[in-house]
Amino acid sequence: MTEVRFGGAINRALSDALTADSRVILLGEDVAQPGGPFGVTRGLFDKFGPERVRDTPISEAALAGVAVGAALTGLRPIIEIMFMDFVTLIMDALVNQAAKVRFMFGGQTSVPMMVRMPHGGGINAGPQHSQCLEAWLAHVPGLKVVCPATVADAYGLTRAAVVDDDPVIVIEHKALYAAKGELPDPPTATPIGRARIAREGRDVTVVSYGGMVPVALAAAADLARAGVESEVIDLLSLQPWDEASVLASVAKTHRLIICHEAVEAFGVGAEVAARVADAGFDELDGPIVRVGAPFMPPPFAKALEDWYRPDAAKIVAAVKKAIS
Amino acid sequence: MTEVRFGGAINRALSDALTADSRVILLGEDVAQPGGPFGVTRGLFDKFGPERVRDTPISEAALAGVAVGAALTGLRPIIEIMFMDFVTLIMDALVNQAAKVRFMFGGQTSVPMMVRMPHGGGINAGPQHSQCLEAWLAHVPGLKVVCPATVADAYGLTRAAVVDDDPVIVIEHKALYAAKGELPDPPTATPIGRARIAREGRDVTVVSYGGMVPVALAAAADLARAGVESEVIDLLSLQPWDEASVLASVAKTHRLIICHEAVEAFGVGAEVAARVADAGFDELDGPIVRVGAPFMPPPFAKALEDWYRPDAAKIVAAVKKAIS
Amino acid sequence: MGSTDAPSTTYQLLDLYRAMRRVRETEERLAALFADGEIPGFIHLAIGQEAVSVGIAAALDEHDTLASNHRGHGHAIAKGLDLDRFFLELFGRRDGHCRGRGGSMHVADLSMGMLGANGIVGAGLPIAVGSALAHKLRGTGHIAAVFFGDGALGEGVVHESFNLAQLWKLPVLFVCENNGWSEFTETARLIATDPQRMAAAYQMRTCKVDGNDVVAVAAAARTEVAQVRAGEGPCLIECQTKRVRGHFEGDPQKYRDAGDIAVAAHDDPLLRCEAQLIAVGTAQRTIDEIKTETKIRVDAAVANARAGAQPAPLDAFADVYSPEREPVS
Amino acid sequence: MGSTDAPSTTYQLLDLYRAMRRVRETEERLAALFADGEIPGFIHLAIGQEAVSVGIAAALDEHDTLASNHRGHGHAIAKGLDLDRFFLELFGRRDGHCRGRGGSMHVADLSMGMLGANGIVGAGLPIAVGSALAHKLRGTGHIAAVFFGDGALGEGVVHESFNLAQLWKLPVLFVCENNGWSEFTETARLIATDPQRMAAAYQMRTCKVDGNDVVAVAAAARTEVAQVRAGEGPCLIECQTKRVRGHFEGDPQKYRDAGDIAVAAHDDPLLRCEAQLIAVGTAQRTIDEIKTETKIRVDAAVANARAGAQPAPLDAFADVYSPEREPVS
Numbered sequence A, B: 001m002t003e004v005r006f007g008g009a010i011n012r013a014l015s016d017a018l019t020a021d022s023r024v025i026l027l028g029e030d031v032a033q034p035g036g037p038f039g040v041t042r043g044l045f046d047k048f049g050p051e052r053v054r055d056t057p058i059s060e061a062a063l064a065g066v067a068v069g070a071a072l073t074g075l076r077p078i079i080e081i082m083f084m085d086f087v088t089l090i091m092d093a094l095v096n097q098a099a100k101v102r103f104m105f106g107g108q109t110s111v112p113m114m115v116r117m118p119h120g121g122g123i124n125a126g127p128q129h130s131q132c133l134e135a136w137l138a139h140v141p142g143l144k145v146v147c148p149a150t151v152a153d154a155y156g157l158t159r160a161a162v163v164d165d166d167p168v169i170v171i172e173h174k175a176l177y178a179a180k181g182e183l184p185d186p187p188t189a190t191p192i193g194r195a196r197i198a199r200e201g202r203d204v205t206v207v208s209y210g211g212m213v214p215v216a217l218a219a220a221a222d223l224a225r226a227g228v229e230s231e232v233i234d235l236l237s238l239q240p241w242d243e244a245s246v247l248a249s250v251a252k253t254h255r256l257i258i259c260h261e262a263v264e265a266f267g268v269g270a271e272v273a274a275r276v277a278d279a280g281f282d283e284l285d286g287p288i289v290r291v292g293a294p295f296m297p298p299p300f301a302k303a304l305e306d307w308y309r310p311d312a313a314k315i316v317a318a319v320k321k322a323i324s
Numbered sequence C, D: 001m002g003s004t005d006a007p008s009t010t011y012q013l014l015d016l017y018r019a020m021r022r023v024r025e026t027e028e029r030l031a032a033l034f035a036d037g038e039i040p041g042f043i044h045l046a047i048g049q050e051a052v053s054v055g056i057a058a059a060l061d062e063h064d065t066l067a068s069n070h071r072g073h074g075h076a077i078a079k080g081l082d083l084d085r086f087f088l089e090l091f092g093r094r095d096g097h098c099r100g101r102g103g104s105m106h107v108a109d110l111s112m113g114m115l116g117a118n119g120i121v122g123a124g125l126p127i128a129v130g131s132a133l134a135h136k137l138r139g140t141g142h143i144a145a146v147f148f149g150d151g152a153l154g155e156g157v158v159h160e161s162f163n164l165a166q167l168w169k170l171p172v173l174f175v176c177e178n179n180g181w182s183e184f185t186e187t188a189r190l191i192a193t194d195p196q197r198m199a200a201a202y203q204m205r206t207c208k209v210d211g212n213d214v215v216a217v218a219a220a221a222r223t224e225v226a227q228v229r230a231g232e233g234p235c236l237i238e239c240q241t242k243r244v245r246g247h248f249e250g251d252p253q254k255y256r257d258a259g260d261i262a263v264a265a266h267d268d269p270l271l272r273c274e275a276q277l278i279a280v281g282t283a284q285r286t287i288d289e290i291k292t293e294t295k296i297r298v299d300a301a302v303a304n305a306r307a308g309a310q311p312a313p314l315d316a317f318a319d320v321y322s323p324e325r326e327p328v329s
């Protein structure tokens, strides 16, 4: 076990992936010589050289299309989109090309590309640099979507995403980059599609992912003091997501809360709720409660952003509502 | 009452909107001289001239940005995106600009623009020309999203969208364009945000919208023969959607089905299910069942597309599951 | 179709003619099949534009990669795709290139380097650029080519792709098939620049060729492909041609002068090639034999496709994602 | 800031200097406030580039519209935005231009024709094109202008916008603020063309000017704005300038030569303007007075912003959508 930062774990995973497979390349705005806008790719240019680690122009749409073409021609490209808010510019390459190629070409080929993108608030970056738009991607057949919450999974999901034969979107919460945690020695890949029980409990199931997992754990600690034992599930993967683990937990607790930083309406939580309201209906003893951002863009001012992002108090209130 | 086609009703609404307000303009690929790829804008170029009805280059991203700038400078632009699949190219202008301007500029201004886009299958147009991606747009604070099912609402929602001060996306199911129906005389606007009870019933609530409404009605007719009375709700608006009407119906029937042509997972139905599993939980007597496309891109072959698109039989099966 | 010598020998000219005839016969058959309701969906024919796909493909090697657009039958067939599987795909049959999931707008055969037709205008360009990057980094010695229409110059990603290709000096051949139309609108009413000016803006090598003269296209392609392959960076070839039919089958072309259609139909690249063949001494009988052979081949492919099995939904499910692999550490 | 005469008179030169001083003082204060943790978020300063925003804005009328980018403080202030509300916004206060919801990257004042700073590179261009279309159709006599950086040439929508503006001969002024950098990378390593070549590709009027000479910028802007306003179609002005500070505040600029920073800092447009003023006989005291006045004005704005009320979440809710209106029939 070594203690590293979340961003450092991703850096190590990228480095290990580039070392392990010469087909892996890394492309993005300022990822090479400058070492990445958040420093996540620092040192990789020096280690792997200008052919494999490349700075790209401010051309997100072409960058994503280039990844598709490179993946179809024997490489395994990793691209970085500087802020998830700019995923708006690559939706065509992701959705109409990367996600569909395998299916629409009759299974002839795969598209082994990976896209890294930071999401979320916490640094007062305002309405166009703080969004959580993962629900869009999870709605697209052919894409995989993961979102780590811990240092170990930041490493593990990054490694898994690179070796995966399909397009995988790795969403990193930018407020986690500096968080410290333990990395197993040697570090291992985290399987895509499986959730993790971050805390066991019998009274209520709290499903979460990414930057909201530590918040959910803080809420669970609060609730434990009040005698309520929450089972906190860290989804890890949003597409495919681990329905079986969530249903198993609900079968135990009979209460379900889902929390994420994305806007609540039409977010990832809606799908989790909908599946449990179908396949898990008979196990439910109370309403399914979601905690997410209110229906507005992320505001800039500290006073507003702090209020906008879900916190432990909101989760506690939701749990109380669900078990009342 | 006059009988017109769905596409003709939209044409009339556009014509009436252009007549009523000189600030309204219409832009899109082949919408002017050629009269639109589906003929929906036929005659408008001749009636309103080349300044107000314009053919645009194949530049969807700029087109949507132009609409934002024009809306901020005193016009009320209507743009057409030829297939909803190409909404991938305008997500930035829609999401990071149009949807946010009012909020992020502190309420200084509105962005009165409207975007028309056909979605859905039925013409074997294949994976990149048949998608239903409305769930993405409904997840975006600041956008309104509507989807008419009848001739009257095709007219009515189009008129309402043009006079609305916010960006409104009007989604038209391309398989409905040729459908005939009654247009009131004079035709009226349909309020955004209110659902319509397309058929009353006491046993089960079937929520639907757009091209799936006639299918849901056919299923309801089948079920009625078996003694099951379905209440079919035509949502009309997806953002904001009429939660009160759905909850009221569920309070009567205690069973809920949601069906749409979009992929089921992370679709509009998930949000409806999630809200009812929260606010309407106590009224539910059975699982909430969704009917949507399976988790794959829309396939081309007739044999595959017919299977892919939800039909009355699938809705009937879902209802049986929900009430069993 | 690989060829490095001049196409001026009778033998090579016959190869080009045979390839064009194959594309033409295929597309005329598709027109009839669509009219008869046997083939569904959107069918964009390139009748009258065969010299472009055939002339360019003649300069490519089998493992050069090719990205195409919505009007891609000629590109696919010239690149060497199997006619049986092609027709099976257009009919939506199980054994088509794409197992019936793609149809006309998505024909692809990765084993032939054909990276797919594409329903999104402009989307093929960055894919070709990425493919060229892979060729360069992997040292394959191959190049990537991409066909796009004059209307595609409206799409921003096309410009982003030009920049990337030139910036990184990638082995990519941009082929602009300039037929004057963007669907139902003349491109001149939509685009305030042209391929030559765009290439100049990036100081990219470029040339302009009569796209209805297969010898001219093949010659230009041979010269440019050699440079691209030699590592001289990208090149843009503009082929001036004419769209004979509607934008898609079923398009009544009300927006178009009858005269314009007649002119387009009159400047037939196949007839021009036939005249060239006769001029170099080919017997009319040889030409007629090619016509007959081609017709027989297409007849067979159509019959085979008609009899083809329907695709099964469950097979489709299996290809949304790749088969699972063991995670590595 | 509207002006139609030559800026060569002392009086007009003083106006330009005063405006630049205001921008400079504001941005230097922002740097300090950010360093002290008083202002959060991303702060992109245009120190050293003041002659561009001020010179261009001097040629615009109050009701001409302006779209800006992430480095937009100068554009906003030169266009005439109120300093109090500006600082309130940067502090995230209720009475800021955007009620604290936007911050540095989204400053806007529609009443001054300022259509907003923008956090998405390139996104301002189609907005300006749309605004120009509205001016043209409504016959307002106004024009639209847009500032963008050299790095923005990478974005496809920029090229789409050039095409549309030129195609429709719209009254739009494209102002490329060429400071040689795209964040942490020299633009020369990213872009294989330049503004002059791009304009040439569209046969768009263009000119290139020393962006650190406010007199030169103002003169070029006056000439070009007059043509744009007269209906001669769009124009692209390239202003060569230098970024003195990091990409954003807090950027240690490890990627950049100390020499490059020194050269940039040395070529100070304010010092150049001061020299020009002295040369035409302005007293140093006049210049010093402007400095003092400006400092006092900014002090006041900062004090006011510090004391400003916090925004309330419920107010924010009210502005996601416009107030409801009666549906019409």
Ligand SMILES: Cc1ncc(C[n+]2csc(CCOP(=O)(O)OP(=O)(O)O)c2C)c(N)n1
Binding pocket: B029, B058, B060, B082, B086, B089, C070, C071, C119, C120, C121, C148, C149, C150, C151, C152, C153, C179, C180, C181, C182, C183, C187, C243, C247
């Ligand atoms: C992104 C996108 N926008 C619009 C369309 C609809 N569309 C299909 S083909 C076409 C015209 C293309 O013109 P051009 O590129 O010149 O090719 P041509 O059809 O002339 O071969 C259009 C607008 C599309 N398929 N994709």
Ligand SMILES: Cc1ncc(C[n+]2csc(CCOP(=O)(O)OP(=O)(O)O)c2C)c(N)n1
Binding pocket: A029, A058, A060, A082, A086, A089, D070, D071, D119, D120, D121, D148, D149, D150, D151, D152, D153, D179, D180, D181, D182, D183, D187, D243, D247
């Ligand atoms: C679409 C998009 N991609 C990337 C970024 C991140 N980004 C912000 S500014 C910038 C560089 C812009 O360079 P330039 O246009 O030359 O303006 P400058 O900063 O030099 O003024 C980048 C890449 C962004 N804001 N938007």
Ligand SMILES: [Mg+2]
Binding pocket: C149, C150, C151, C177, C178, C179, C180, C181, C182, C183, C187
């Ligand atoms: Mg064309």
Ligand SMILES: [Mg+2]
Binding pocket: D149, D150, D151, D177, D178, D179, D180, D181, D182, D183, D187
């Ligand atoms: Mg710059």
